[in-house]
Structure formats: structure tokens, C-alpha cells
Amino acid sequence: MSDAELGGDIEIAIKDEIKDYSGYMLMPGDPDRISVMAGQWENAKEFPQNRGYRAALGVYQGAKISALTSGIGAPSLEYKMTEAAELGAHTIIRVGSTGAIQEGIENGDLIINDACIRLDGMTPLYVRPEFPAAASYEVTMALIEAAETFGYRYHVGTGCTSASFFAGQGRTSFGGFKLSSTDAFFDDIRRLGVLNFEMEAAALLTLARLFKIRAGIVASVIAQRLTGKWDDAGGEERACRVGAEALRILTGWDQKKKKAGKLYYFPTI
Template structure:
């Protein structure tokens, strides 16, 4: 076992460069740093706290609720670093806000997908726990995301998400010069038959780490491509951003209801109306 010798800085986290008090309890996790402005446009205030490598962190206020966003870059390894270091400075709720490829024919480009769980095809979570440990979204986060999408009248789907480590071979796409990985021609069809809704690259690791640490996590992604129909369009980013921001407000209301009722978990009997 090693101590803390790998981190030479006692004041801020090594990769994301934020410290205690820099982030809210709930943090949105987009991959692309450029997506942060598309998220914070819905907030009442937003102040940049740090920017280092792929990690850019902004903290502000959404309709009276403190909220933060940290970009994670592409893939589960860097997303896991963000969760680890954000948790160390006090964050306890994580909402991935991203894009995805849909694999069911009834899903339109621009729709939202709210993950209820994940197929762990990324290798990052394997470093933490046995391979048959499930990646499950926190039901309070799922409930808040669904309620937010309903209030905003956005088309959405709920279900299982597959998270891959590769954009090309790992998602059944041809690689350089047409290279095809073993089984890639059957991958999407097998997932479709199992009623998996979409493919992306971070959600299952984020949900797995959150469950291990007793934190809350979930994901909402906008459909950029439908692998079944072949349609592709960068559509729906703003809907995912607004839905996730409103969900953070609803989660804060859930926490208030829990405190009033002196219970540990929110349930539908504790109405948010």
C-alpha cells in the first residue's frame, strides 16, 4: 500500500485542480469541455473554478440551487479520475451529460436517453470490482431526470446503456482500413436484442464508482446517431443540459423532503409538487 505520496499538492486535487469549497454537492459530467457553455447557459450564475488538461470545472447557481459541472474528456479512465477527485472535495451526486448512439429503431436523433443501468464494456470499473458487479443508476437520480424531462416536455427513453472503451472497434464500427474486431459484426445486434438502448463511453464506470462509494449517479445523453437507421446529427445537447440542470434542483428538493420526513431515501409518497 502507498500513502498520499503521489499527490504533491495538499490544497487542490492533482488532475482537476479544485479544492474544498470549489464545487457543489451535485456535479454534471460532460465529456467535452466545450459543452460547458451549453450547460451553464441555463444557470443564473457560473464561475470557472479550474481548467487543467481535459478537466474544466465551473460552479454556479440554477434557480437557487448550487450546481457544478466538470468536463471529463473521452472515456471511462478520465471520467473515473473526475469522480474520485470530486468526491474527495465533497461532491456526492454525479450526472453524466453526454451524447450517444441509439440502437433501438423507435429512438429519434435528438431524443434523450436516461440510463437506469449500464453494461460494463469499459475496463475502468474492472479495476475496482469483480466483473459481475452491476452498474446501476441511483433511483433518485433517475426519478429526478425523468421528472425534469417531463416538465420540460422533452422526448426521452429509459433503460440500460452500454459503455465502451473504444469509439470504433468497441462499438462495432470498422477501424482503420476497414479493420473489424472479432464479434463486431454481431455486437450491436446482440445488444439490441437484449433491449439495450444506447452506446456511449463513460456512464457505467461513473455509476459503478458511485455505488461502491455510496454516492448518487446517473446519466442523460442526447441521441446523436441511430445505429439502426443510420441517421446522424448533433442534436439535443441543449435538452440534455437543461434536463440535467433541472434534475439537480429536483434532487435538492428531494433531499429537503427527506430531511423533513426524517427518512434516508426519497420515495413517491414525498411529493415534489
């Protein structure tokens, strides 16, 4: 069987089954993170896809759940998010890794971005520069509640999504290459109160608004840029668990909204 035929069969399988899972989806960049997620679920099934992408379906604490990898960077996420929307996903949480650029944020902490600066290189092809990359308030609240449920350290605020791992995040590239403006850019981003650099969130949040679906992000800090320390410190597993718990919470909130005949969730519903 060819790769194309295999990929087609997998896509059909996911399309047929995701309808039963109501489109509550986690979207990690790293394909290996799918196995971490599936290990926290019940009745989990993993699906390999072409070009190294992976997907999974399962149940978390009684809530049906799915996951689909986005790859690295905004163009890759654009491709998989469009596919996810076509498959019926209506709620997507990016579960990623990130580099912190503020003091008081430690390796292994979680960052919940409620908005992101759009330096991703892809979204300007869709919207004006002034268009915001803002998370769904429901998804953000669910992620906060999930982190509180487990007692994890977390931070909420603005992130910066870059199209570049090196120059676009204030790093020195191969051979010591660095523009004279690089350090000033990094310092200015910090002065704005931005919590972190990563490479996909702004694309997810912008496309979610255009596609009329909910989206949010939780990321584990694997690099503290101010100290130069690299360490996952268990953050990946915590982020995966918080993402799944947030989808369970959102499933419950959606049921309450439906029962009350409301479009939006509010605390006293």
C-alpha cells in the first residue's frame, strides 16, 4: 500500500470517528507528545499520518477527546488546523513548549497565553496587521481552572509567536551571526510584558477566529532565556494533563449552556 493510500485510510478513520468525539481537540507540535497524551487517557488509539504527523482519539475522565499534531511553525499549523476544522473540530487547545523571557517563571512552569504578538509570518496573508491573535475566553478560563485543579505553577499573559527559532527570538545563529538590532528587539519584547516566545500560537488563535472555533494555548517552559537553563522539569506531562482536563471542563460547560439555552458560558450559569 502506498503512503498516499495509507494516509487516506487514516484520514477517513479519523473523520468517521471524530464526529463521535464532538471535535474537542488538543494540538501539540511534537508528534512524540501524542503518546504522552494518549498515556493519560482511556481507550486511546493512535494514528500515524504522512510526513510524520500523528493523531489520537480516546476518553479522558468520561469526556471524549482527540489530538492532532501541527508540526513546527505557522505554515505547518495552518495546514493541519484547516484539516482539523474540516474534520469537525470546534475546540482546539495547543499544548506546546516555550521559552520564558520574564523573571519569576521557572523551567517546568506552564504558560497560558490569552493573546499573542503575530510575528509568525503566515497570518498577515489572512488579516490586517491590526487584527488581534486572542484566545477564547472560555478556553482560557478552562485552562486556568485545570491548572488550579492540579496545583500546578502557571502564568497567564501575552506571548510572542515568531517565524524564526533564532533571529526572530533574539538568539545568535550559526557562526555567531546576529544583527545589531537583535538584542534591542529582545529587550523591547520583555519591556512589553510578554511572557514567552514560541512558534505556533498566534497562527492558531488567528485562524480560530476566522474559522469561528474556540482555541487556546498551554505551554510548558523548557527554556528560561534569562538564565540560559534548558530543562523540561516534567512540564510536558503537566501541560498535556491540563489540556485534557480543560477539554473535560469545556465539555461540561457546553452541556450547561445547551441546557440553559445560552451561547456563552458565565460563572453563574
